[in-house]
Amino acid sequence: MDFKSVTSRLLTAFAAEQVSYALIGGFAVSLWGHPRATVDMDFLVRQSDMVKVRRIVEGMGYRCIHVSDNVSQFASADKLKGKLDFLHAFRPASLSMLERAALKSIFDGAQHIPVVLPEDLIGLKVQAICNDPSRTSLDMSDIEALVKIFGSSLDWSRIEEYLKLFGMEEKLGNLKEHYDEA
Known part of the structure; x- marks a missing residue:
């Protein structure tokens, strides 16, 4: 392309x-x-x-x-x-x-x-995973990369809202761990 x-x-x-x-x-x-x-x-x-x-x-x-x-x-x-x-x-x-x-x-x-914004991109990636679980590996890789890049500057409350909306709130702790590793 x-x-x-x-x-x-x-x-x-x-x-x-x-x-x-x-x-x-x-x-x-x-x-x-x-x-x-x-x-x-x-x-x-x-x-x-x-x-x-x-x-x-x-x-x-x-x-x-x-x-x-x-x-x-x-x-x-x-x-x-x-x-x-x-x-x-x-x-x-x-x-x-x-x-x-x-x-x-x-x-x-x-x-x-x-x-x-990165938080909104994360929300869309979460939605994509919910809609098509076969995308989990690629989309989680993107999410983790954005978390490592932006860490504390992310609006974590918005990310939490997206995770809750799609029944994935248990992922919040894992994402914050990726930020802590950065």
Whole structure:
């Protein structure tokens, strides 16, 4: 996937259409200081903007391969375009994530992109584990890396809320141990 080209086109179109979005997933984890390989781009997008998003990405040559109330996934036959996943923000927690997103510099400062905060990224990773336990190893690795990087600066009460929401509150102690080891 040509992240620079795809990102440039998306960000330009999102700005023109006033789409409310933030980067999530592996690319976001990398921007917060834990570089890792990823083959797609994941975004949190205000659900009411998804009609615009679909028009934009289909205009770029993607086709919708899955849509539900919670997520839309697009793929292109062109390997340089890769896959795009959009998590729909419509619940209070996800809408708040969009409001809190921080602008991060990408591609040596050539562009800036809103990225969900580390605590919110952890919350989304917890949700992903709940939705698909086969992702546990990769997502826990991302969570532990973010905890080691940000430690005491994290909003631990927000992380605890996410863990409780998904019935994983027993993980809090383990996460704090990873912070203590950093």
